[in-house]
Amino acid sequence: MAVSVDEAVSAGPAPDHPSPARRVRRRGRGRSVLEVVLLTALAVVMLFPVLWMIETSIKENRDVYAVPAEFFGFTVTLDHFRDVFVGADGGRSALSVAFLNSVVVAGVSTVLATVLGVPAAWAYSRFTLKAKKDQLFFVLSTRFMPPVVVVVPIFLMYRQAGLIDTKLGLILIYAAFNVPFTIWMMKGFVDEVPAEYEDAAMLDGYSRLQAFWKFTLPLLVPGIAATAVFALIFSWNEFVFAIFLTSSDEVRTAPPAIAGLIGGTTVDWGLVAAASVVFALPVLVFAYLVRRHLVAGVTLGAVRR
Amino acid sequence: MGTVAVQGLCKSFGKVRALDGVTLDVPDGAFFVVLGPSGAGKTTTLRAIAGLDKLDAGSVHLDGRDATADAPAVRDLAMVFQNYALYPRHTAYENIASPLRARRRPAGEIAAAVERMSGLLHIERLLHRRPAQLSGGEMQRVALARALVRSPRAFLMDEPLTNLDLKLRVEMRTELTRIHRSLGATFVYVTNDQVEALSMADQVAVLREGTVQQVGTPTEVYERPANQWVAGFVGSPPISLLACHAEGDRLVGEAGWTLPRPRWATAADGQALRLGLRAEDLSVEQRGDASLPGELYGLEPLGDRTVVDVRVGTEILKVKARPTVTGTPGERLRVTVDLDRAHLFDAGTGLSLSAAGR
Numbered sequence: 091m092a093v094s095v096d097e098a099v100s101a102g103p104a105p106d107h108p109s110p111a112r113r114v115r116r117r118g119r120g121r122s123v124l125e126v127v128l129l130t131a132l133a134v135v136m137l138f139p140v141l142w143m144i145e146t147s148i149k150e151n152r153d154v155y156a157v158p159a160e161f162f163g164f165t166v167t168l169d170h171f172r173d174v175f176v177g178a179d180g181g182r183s184a185l186s187v188a189f190l191n192s193v194v195v196a197g198v199s200t201v202l203a204t205v206l207g208v209p210a211a212w213a214y215s216r217f218t219l220k221a222k223k224d225q226l227f228f229v230l231s232t233r234f235m236p237p238v239v240v241v242v243p244i245f246l247m248y249r250q251a252g253l254i255d256t257k258l259g260l261i262l263i264y265a266a267f268n269v270p271f272t273i274w275m276m277k278g279f280v281d282e283v284p285a286e287y288e289d290a291a292m293l294d295g296y297s298r299l300q301a302f303w304k305f306t307l308p309l310l311v312p313g314i315a316a317t318a319v320f321a322l323i324f325s326w327n328e329f330v331f332a333i334f335l336t337s338s339d340e341v342r343t344a345p346p347a348i349a350g351l352i353g354g355t356t357v358d359w360g361l362v363a364a365a366s367v368v369f370a371l372p373v374l375v376f377a378y379l380v381r382r383h384l385v386a387g388v389t390l391g392a393v394r395r
Numbered sequence: 396m397g398t399v400a401v402q403g404l405c406k407s408f409g410k411v412r413a414l415d416g417v418t419l420d421v422p423d424g425a426f427f428v429v430l431g432p433s434g435a436g437k438t439t440t441l442r443a444i445a446g447l448d449k450l451d452a453g454s455v456h457l458d459g460r461d462a463t464a465d466a467p468a469v470r471d472l473a474m475v476f477q478n479y480a481l482y483p484r485h486t487a488y489e490n491i492a493s494p495l496r497a498r499r500r501p502a503g504e505i506a507a508a509v510e511r512m513s514g515l516l517h518i519e520r521l522l523h524r525r526p527a528q529l530s531g532g533e534m535q536r537v538a539l540a541r542a543l544v545r546s547p548r549a550f551l552m553d554e555p556l557t558n559l560d561l562k563l564r565v566e567m568r569t570e571l572t573r574i575h576r577s578l579g580a581t582f583v584y585v586t587n588d589q590v591e592a593l594s595m596a597d598q599v600a601v602l603r604e605g606t607v608q609q610v611g612t613p614t615e616v617y618e619r620p621a622n623q624w625v626a627g628f629v630g631s632p633p634i635s636l637l638a639c640h641a642e643g644d645r646l647v648g649e650a651g652w653t654l655p656r657p658r659w660a661t662a663a664d665g666q667a668l669r670l671g672l673r674a675e676d677l678s679v680e681q682r683g684d685a686s687l688p689g690e691l692y693g694l695e696p697l698g699d700r701t702v703v704d705v706r707v708g709t710e711i712l713k714v715k716a717r718p719t720v721t722g723t724p725g726e727r728l729r730v731t732v733d734l735d736r737a738h739l740f741d742a743g744t745g746l747s748l749s750a751a752g753r
């Protein structure tokens with residue numbers, strides 16, 4: 091292996107740094123040995139835990155503990171996935187309730203952050219405001235702190251307000267964390283859309299808000315989608331607030347619920363792995379969407395002008 | 396009716412004073428041109444009339460009524476933006492229909508109006524296209540159609556021809572003048588092209604750094620510029636300015652030449668002046684006794700005429716001559732001056748001394 095790396099390096103700069111045109115041509119046909127080696131190593135390191143998780147989720151419990159570990163040839167079972175959704179009594183499992191809670195909390199808090207953040211971003215982009223830069227910096231600065239720093243004061247405030255162990259409490263705190271992010275990200279997208287469309291619309295006879303709604307908002311859809319997906323992923327993955335601010339099975343979201351599976355006298359690793367797979371799937375889908383929409387968002391301005 | 400009157404408009408962007416007390420009076424039905432170089436505040440003036448920007452000071456009266464606080468939608472104006480601002484997701488048809496849809500006109504009326512406008516501007520074939528599928532000239536026509544589809548109180552046009560190539564620009568100039576005549580509506584038309592201003596306008600307001608330098612008919616602005624700056628900005632080739640002062644009945648140039656002092660030149664003896672001479676009021680042929688000595692500096696053949704650059708002392712005179720004129724640089728010659736058409740400016744204030752006397 092070391093030899094092949096040396097060979098690739100000593101081959102000199104010419105084949106290693108092809109012109110852009112050549113690189114494009116080469117892309118389909120294969121990569122240099124160095125690239126393949128590095129990418130393979132990276133892929134193994136990055137994907138091994140994921141593969142292990144997936145394997146564990148479809149192994150029977152006795153195979154999970156087998157030493158040496160079996161990578162192939164074990165009996166495949168989907169029992170763990172059934173257990174994620176169906177409880178021991180045949181009804182809904184606590185985990186499935188947690189997943190539903192996650193969907194509700196992440197979804198509603200994202201909608202809330204978007205509904206509040208997009209008009210705010212528009213206002214910051216379009217209007218002359220006093221100390222606009224300072225305001226924007228203040229908005230951003232609320233994201234500087236890690237959640238764990240503020241969780242104790244928020245816990246105390248929530249206790250007074252009766253928001254402890256409620257979905258509403260989680261929705262509000264996630265929305266509060268996502269609004270600054272939404273404002274910042276969306277302001278970039280709004281800045282890209284010329285204000286003159288709105289000016290023209292107002293002369294056509296529309297009010298300022300109608301002009302925004304009818305002419306600017308449709309152009310912002312890719313940006314809004316990308317921003318919302320980021321907010322969604324944040325809310326979906328969030329653990330610290332969830333574990334401090336909720337306790338009952340009816341309210342808890344998936345991250346603390348999955349974490350709660352570990353720590354008893356016996357741990358059902360198959361169930362943990364299956365729950366983790368189910369939990370990770372939406373994030374994979376969202377991440378894929380972000381990638382697509384981010385590209386659309388970046389080229390939005392270039393295409394139109 | 397369609398009068399537009401703005402009074403004492405002031406608008407700053409940070410430290411930049413875009414408008415510094417602009418007052419304009421646009422009569423009903425006028426083709427009123429605001430002429431000025433880039434950055435003079437022309438766009439800002441139009442946006443103030445349209446109500447798109449908040450003003451620092453000043454008022455806007457439309458048809459005699461104070462509209463300073465009115466929203467753009469209720470001012471009943473139409474505007475053609477400098478870069479057209481066509482809605483990118485809408486077809487040309489929808490763009491043109493937009494002002495009527497916004498005002499909730501019946502569908503039949505909208506279709507008829509769009510059809511009439513597209514016929515007038517020869518864009519029938521483009522109606523289903525989006526702005527990205529249109530050329531600059533086509534976008535410009537669609538933008539015009541969007542403005543003209545309604546009969547607003549006045550039309551505001553922000554350099555609508557600037558982005559077009561020369562041939563199209565000349566065509567559209569005639570076409571716009573024709574449209575203005577047939578509509579009889581008020582046009583407030585902004586341009587940095589003095590040829591456009593002189594050829595299209597009933598009245599011209601010359602704007603510089605947010606202040607109005609002069610308002611008048613194209614002839615007035617060209618023949619009797621209020622100050623040295625207007626004289627230099629309006630006219631092509633630009634007016635030649637020579638430093639001089641009055642001495643008794645003569646004008647004495649800093650370069651040593653003398654000319655008879657025009658009767659109307661009211662300057663005190665010794666006061667620093669600028670003599671303004673337009674190319675067409677100068678000649679390299681011997682015609683009168685008022686003439687300046689110089690040497691040939693260069694020839695600029697323009698087809699129908701040749702502009703002869705003549706060096707007088709350290710200054711260059713631009714002289715209009717027949718296309719057949721010849722000469723070699725360095726050759727000595729005399730430039731005949733039509734003093735009745737000359738301009739004198741106070742070198743300090745730049746103000747015209749000739750305007751009052753004639």
Ligand SMILES: Nc1ncnc2c1ncn2[C@@H]1O[C@H](COP(=O)(O)OP(=O)(O)O)[C@@H](O)[C@H]1O
Binds near residue numbers: 436
């Ligand atoms: N939105 C703005 N922000 C900052 N400066 C501006 C803005 N609009 C115009 N200006 C400045 O005001 C001056 C006048 O601008 P403008 O009215 O666009 O000039 P014109 O249309 O005559 O070229 C310029 O110096 C310009 O840089």
Ligand SMILES: [Mg+2]
Binds near residue numbers: 477553
């Ligand atoms: Mg402009």
